């Protein structure tokens with residue numbers, strides 16, 4: 001009978017990662033959330049103001065539609081570009097809200113807003129192509145530009161301009177290698193909003209050049225004053241715009257994973273190929289619920305926006321009373337972005353200290369790019385009670401430490 005010697009533990013083989021992985025960034029919100037959860041496991045009480053998702057439940061009519069869809073068997077693959085009825089509902093909605101004619105073959109439904117960013121880079125950006133993007137801004141833009149081999153060209157959003165881009169600076173950054181310009185209004189993390197005038201100025205700066213605009217309008221229904229205005233509505237820009245919108249923020253459906261892009265139909269065909277190659281399709285029952293979200297009662301959307309506005313007012317007011325903090329009133333989305341330079345602390349260090357010592361999880365402005373230094377981002381997607389408690393904690397902490 002052979003006697004087997006216990007196996008020697010195998011040496012860890014070196015992991016040969018593809019070079020492109022070194023160019024892939026991340027979204028710090030998820031890392032801070034993990035760190036906060038670890039502190040909670042140690043018994044610490046943390047108020048979560050780091051993650052960007054509505055604290056409300058998905059509206060009941062949408063949940064019911066999803067549950068019914070599951071029971072009716074919407075549990076199989078569907079077309080890669082999305083269910084025809086949902087594409088039609090999105091075409092109608094975007095057509096109505098952006099005052100353009102949209103046909104369903106210009107709509108691609110994807111699992112969340114993020115894939116539209118990823119697919120846009122994969123479909124349009126070649127090695128060395130330049131992409132202008134807002135900084136501070138949603139970190140996935142820069143990460144995806146780099147990953148695709150493009151050159152990420154930041155345009156700084158400045159506080160004194162209410163975090164709206166400077167069109168003269170934009171004009172100076174555009175050159176023959178510029179392939180894509182990313183706009184985001186209402187903006188994450190600053191809450192800045194582009195007015196109709198701003199949008200027309202950007203369109204004018206682009207002029208007749210063959211540049212595509214990725215217009216991230218995922219917060220378009222979270223606007224506290226005025227009307228949302230898209231560059232897609234500017235004459236001549238419909239076919240040069242990829243409009244990104246979705247269900248995550250508007251209908252508190254972050255976990256359902258559903259968003260969409262609206263773009264010229266030939267580009268939509270290529271985006272659909274990327275969907276076929278990566279996800280096959282967005283979950284079918286999720287899409288059925290999406291039809292109800294778009295066509296059903298919209299009162300919960302208005303309710304959430306009104307609540308976010310009340311909380312924004314309380315948080316901005318509270319932050320402005322804290323030593324070293326000053327905060328503008330954001331016009332949209334559900335974040336506030338106070339300037340903390342007068343604390344004398346660097347953003348990351350301050351965010352870490354507030355988490356570990358004050359039990360308030362927020363994000364360093366630098367999580368949104370280098371131009372975020374000097375700022376913190378607090379999400380107001382938490383109860384008024386928790387927001388007030390967080391303000392007290394930050395206030396107490398600054399009294400002790402500044």
Ligand SMILES: Cc1ncc(COP(=O)(O)O)c(C=O)c1O
Pocket residue numbers: 052111112113114115138184187188216218246247248249254258259
């Ligand atoms: C500006 C912006 N665009 C896109 C997304 C992605 O949304 P989704 O969760 O639907 O992928 C987010 C989410 O935080 C965002 O803030």
